[in-house]
Amino acid sequence: xxxxxxxxxxxxxxxxxxxxxxxxxxxxxxxxxxxxxxxxxxxxxxxxxxxxxxxxxxxxxxxxxxxxxxxxxxxxxxxxxxxxxxxxxxxxxxxxxxxxxxxxxxxxxxxxxxxxxxxxxxxxxxxxxxxxxxxxxxxxxxxxxxxxxxxxxxxxxxxxxxxxxxxxxxxxxxxxxxxxxxxxxxxxxxxxxxxxxxxxxxxxxxxxxxxxxxxxxxxxxxxxxxxxxxxxxxxxxxxxxxxxxxxxxxx
Amino acid sequence: xxxxxxxxxxxxxxxxxxxxxxxxxxxxxxxxxxxxxxxxxxxxxxxxxxxxxxxxxxxxxxxxxxxxxxx
Numbered sequence: 001x002x003x004x005x006x007x008x009x010x011x012x013x014x015x016x017x018x019x020x021x022x023x024x025x026x027x028x029x030x031x032x033x034x035x036x037x038x039x040x041x042x043x044x045x046x047x048x049x050x051x052x053x054x055x056x057x058x059x060x061x062x063x064x065x066x067x068x069x070x071x072x073x074x075x076x077x078x079x080x081x082x083x084x085x086x087x088x089x090x091x092x093x094x095x096x097x098x099x100x101x102x103x104x105x106x107x108x109x110x111x112x113x114x115x116x117x118x119x120x121x122x123x124x125x126x127x128x129x130x131x132x133x134x135x136x137x138x139x140x141x142x143x144x145x146x147x148x149x150x151x152x153x154x155x156x157x158x159x160x161x162x163x164x165x166x167x168x169x170x171x172x173x174x175x176x177x178x179x180x181x182x183x184x185x186x187x188x189x190x191x192x193x194x195x196x197x198x199x200x201x202x203x204x205x206x207x208x209x210x211x212x213x214x215x216x217x218x219x220x221x222x223x224x225x226x227x228x229x230x231x232x233x234x235x236x237x238x239x240x241x242x243x244x245x246x247x248x249x250x251x
Numbered sequence: 252x253x254x255x256x257x258x259x260x261x262x263x264x265x266x267x268x269x270x271x272x273x274x275x276x277x278x279x280x281x282x283x284x285x286x287x288x289x290x291x292x293x294x295x296x297x298x299x300x301x302x303x304x305x306x307x308x309x310x311x312x313x314x315x316x317x318x319x320x321x322x
Contacts, residue, residue, distance in 0.1 A: 091269075129269065131276070148291040150284070168284035169276060192295035193288070194302055211289060236300040237312055251301075251312030 008056045012063040019047070019066055021054035027068045029080055048078045048085075056099045058110075060124070067110060067124075069096040075112050077124060089122045091129045098142045103149045111152050113140030119154050121166065133164050135171045142186045146210075147193045153210075155184030161198050163210065175208040177215060186228045191235030199226030199240050205250075221248055 007022035012029075021027035027048035048054065052071035059066055060077070065086065069075045075089040075096055094115035101110045109130065113119045119140050121131040138157035145152045151165045151172070160176035161184050175196065182202035189196055195216065196208040205219040205226055224243035231238040237251035296302055300310070307313045 128272070131273065146288065146291075147295065148288070150291075151288060165279075165281065165284040165288070167279040167287075168281045169278045170281065172281060172285060172288075190299050190301045192292055192297075192299035192302060194292045194296055194299060211292060231301075234300070235298070236305070236310065238301075249312070251310070 008054055008068075010058045010066075012059045013061065014063050017063060019057050019059065021048065021057055021068070023053050025050050025053060025070070027054050027057045027066060027078070029066070045080070045083070047080050047083050048076060050074070050076070052095070055095065055097050056112075058099060058101055060101060067099060067101065069099040069112055071095040073114070075099060075110075075122065087124060087127045089127055089129070091120055091122075091132070092116050092118065097139060100143050100145050100152065103145055103147060107149060111143045111145065113143040113154050113156075115139045117156075119143055119152070119164065121152075131166065131169055133171060135162060136160070138183070141183060144187050144189060147189055147191065153187050153189065153196055155187040155198050157183035159183055159200075161187055161196060161208065163196075173210070173213050175206075175213060175215070180206065182225075185226060186230075186240075188229050188231045188238060190231055190238075197229055197231065197238055199229040199242075201225040203242070203244075205229065205240055219250060221250075222246070 005023040006020050009020040011018055017029055017031045019027055019029045026046050029045045029047050031043050048068045050070035050072050054070050056069040064080050066078050073092045077087040079086055092114040096112050096114040099110055099112040108124045109121055111121045117136045118132055118134045120129050123130050136156040136158050140154050140156045142155040143152055150167055153163050155161045159180050160174050162171050163173040165172045182200050184198045184200050186199045196210050199205050203222045206215055207217040209216050222242040222244050226240050226242045228241040237249050239249045241247045
């Protein structure tokens with residue numbers, strides 16, 4: 001599928017479409033088809049338009065709405081069918097690098113992290129920032145909700161990952177070691193939330209015990225920085241993507 | 252000169268509004284919030300294949316014993 005430099009991609013909940021975007025400042029939705037005669041590019045639909053690069057995108061609970069985060073410092077909620085902007089979220093002082101939607105079906109919030117060192121929690125309906133956290137010392141590269149939805153973790157260029165509890169409205173844990181000096185680019189929780197997997201720019205993946213705050217294990221294998229990491233929906237494995245052109249599945 | 256100061260005044264007003272909203276939020280004590288996180292972990296740890304390994308028969312990533320050979 002032709003596109004300029006892609007920085008973000010997402011599957012629709014039904015599995016029938018994907019969204020992607022990047023330096024073209026747009027988020028485009030491609031309906032998936034297994035018919036070899038149809039060209040996917042022909043069905044491409046541009047949904048979001050930002051004034052700077054698209055850093056992250058995610059479908060909400062339905063195939064009909066997409067949430068995007070951009071280098072222009074804003075997040076936005078779009079209607080896929082009409083391409084209309086439904087809600088925009090202003091508040092970050094710099095590029096927004098990542099976002100994650102709250103896990104519950106009834107949840108209407110999402111968290112975003114940006115180059116202004118802040119993680120902000122937003123109400124999708126009102127466009128208001130509900131909570132903001134600024135304890136990192138550098139860009140927040142990745143945010144991920146805890147499986148219960150009451151907390152979220154963030155990974156940052158300051159070489160730490162931090163856990164913030166939403167109901168207590170504060171940071172509750174820091175995952176760091178003096179020997180880790182490279183930024184964390186991507187974080188994800190295991191199914192129960194006991195383990196936090198974080199990919200770092202020093203080519204390793206560190207596994208942290210969320211409750212004890214200690215490192216459980218360190219995984220080597222990539223030959224360049226780990227840029228992204230996700231646990232599978234059934235929790236049996238997780239996959240990491242890296243600048244060494246490989247995707248590795250760890251189980 | 253004056254336009255930039257009015258801009259920063261409106262920005263400051265917005266910040267104050269935001270802070271007022273945030274100050275009214277109901278907060279839970281960390282001891283309670285942490286206990287809840289712990290409880291959630293304990294409750295779901297059985298379902299987590301990365302903590303409690305599933306038997307090899309069900310694990311899709313197990314070491315394969317039988318390999319395909321080209322006849």
